[in-house]
Amino acid sequence: MVNAYDLWKKGLSGSHHVWGKVELEKNDNIKVILFEQVKYKFLNSIGKLFRIKNLDQQIRVLFYTQSFDILYAPYSTANTRFLLLLKAIGLFKKPIVAAVHQPFLGTNSNNKWERKLAKFLLLQFDKTIFLSENLLLETVNRLEIPDQVADEKFTTAQWGPDTQFYNKLDLNIHLEACEYAISAGHTDRDYETLINAFKDIDFKLKIFCTPRSTPKNVKIPPNVEIHTTFIPYIELLQHYLKARMILIPMKYPRSKEGCQGMTSIQDAVALGKPTIITRNPSLNLDVEMEGFGKTVRMESVSDWVSTVNSLIHDLDALREMQIKSKFVLDNKFNAEGYAGKLEEVLFSVYMKNKQSMRLTSAC
Numbered sequence: 001m002v003n004a005y006d007l008w009k010k011g012l013s014g015s016h017h018v019w020g021k022v023e024l025e026k027n028d029n030i031k032v033i034l035f036e037q038v039k040y041k042f043l044n045s046i047g048k049l050f051r052i053k054n055l056d057q058q059i060r061v062l063f064y065t066q067s068f069d070i071l072y073a074p075y076s077t078a079n080t081r082f083l084l085l086l087k088a089i090g091l092f093k094k095p096i097v098a099a100v101h102q103p104f105l106g107t108n109s110n111n112k113w114e115r116k117l118a119k120f121l122l123l124q125f126d127k128t129i130f131l132s133e134n135l136l137l138e139t140v141n142r143l144e145i146p147d148q149v150a151d152e153k154f155t156t157a158q159w160g161p162d163t164q165f166y167n168k169l170d171l172n173i174h175l176e177a178c179e180y181a182i183s184a185g186h187t188d189r190d191y192e193t194l195i196n197a198f199k200d201i202d203f204k205l206k207i208f209c210t211p212r213s214t215p216k217n218v219k220i221p222p223n224v225e226i227h228t229t230f231i232p233y234i235e236l237l238q239h240y241l242k243a244r245m246i247l248i249p250m251k252y253p254r255s256k257e258g259c260q261g262m263t264s265i266q267d268a269v270a271l272g273k274p275t276i277i278t279r280n281p282s283l284n285l286d287v288e289m290e291g292f293g294k295t296v297r298m299e300s301v302s303d304w305v306s307t308v309n310s311l312i313h314d315l316d317a318l319r320e321m322q323i324k325s326k327f328v329l330d331n332k333f334n335a336e337g338y339a340g341k342l343e344e345v346l347f348s349v350y351m352k353n354k355q356s357m358r359l360t361s362a363c
Contacts, residue, residue, distance in 0.1 A: 016159065019099065020339040038054075038056055040056045053081070058082040074098075076099065095127075099130075101259040119145065122143065130155070132284050158332065161335060181243055187213075187260065189209065189249060195215055195221070195224055197304035207226045247276050249278055251298055274318045275293030276311070
């Protein structure tokens with residue numbers, strides 16, 4: 001988070017990667033402290049033995065509780081698992097607000113005891129913001145959480161891009177000048193299927209990934225370029241700007257179905273780029289319903305071939321998608337919208353906790 005905030009201050013990344021801090025502080029109602037992630041590395045080594053990430057940060061938070069009212073965790077248990085255990089036994093009393101964008105711990109496990117543990121830990125959060133309606137409903141059903149508890153503890157919010165950051169870029173490149181499609185990312189990406197599809201697509205494709213996510217066991221056709229060397233995000237955006245469309249191929253087991261592809265959609269919408277994405281019911285933003293993209297079935301080479309070929313040279317259809325993308329960005333999908341919901345949640349938790357403290361004091 002500290003690194004993401006530094007990149008935003010330098011104009012190299014959008015504020016949405018700081019998960020509401022910038023927008024909240026613009027309103028001057030809430031101050032968000034970014035707590036140093038790593039100070040004593042040996043504590044994290046100990047944490048790994050017990051499957052607890054970021055133990056160092058969580059222990060240091062315990063000595064900092066007089067300096068904040070609410071602990072906000074945009075990555076849920078990534079750095080709160082130890083604190084949740086302490087909260088369950090009454091040793092950590094500060095309210096915690098978390099954002100959830102993937103299946104929570106053992107929610108989709110077939111082991112009932114793992115699901116019970118997931119339910120126990122999830123309900124230690126004072127409020128949980130799900131980034132997907134479907135993810136919230138699946139969690140409630142799988143963990144058998146009573147409706148009354150879900151209504152009290154859970155809500156949803158649409159995470160969206162920082163419009164001011166993207167507006168600094170040259171967004172007026174004509175489609176005729178865009179001579180390739182682009183796909184970037186590394187989590188749950190299915191580049192093998194996409195590459196096989198482009199063997200039957202007469203257009204250039206650029207893929208930006210990491211050495212670990214490099215496509216394997218597939219022959220690379222001459223119209224496909226693969227870049228595995230790290231480049232700064234601001235440089236990647238320059239490649240995005242010159243692309244005719246953004247492709248988001250994904251592959252993951254049903255048990256891990258979360259908000260895969262959400263970050264790439266941020267770029268697609270903010271840059272006004274037509275999009276083709278592997279169908280994912282856990283994404284709140286439906287690219288087909290909103291009119292700025294198309295979906296394909298997972299691992300379907302034929303779907304990718306037919307969908308890309310039907311659109312790549314249809315400039316009128318692509319321009320219409322660009323218009324729809326702009327409407328979505330302005331009205332449904334932006335960082336200000338997410339921060340507005342976050343502020344509402346934080347104030348409600350603060351007031352409830354304040355009232356509870358008064359009642360405890362009266363006793």
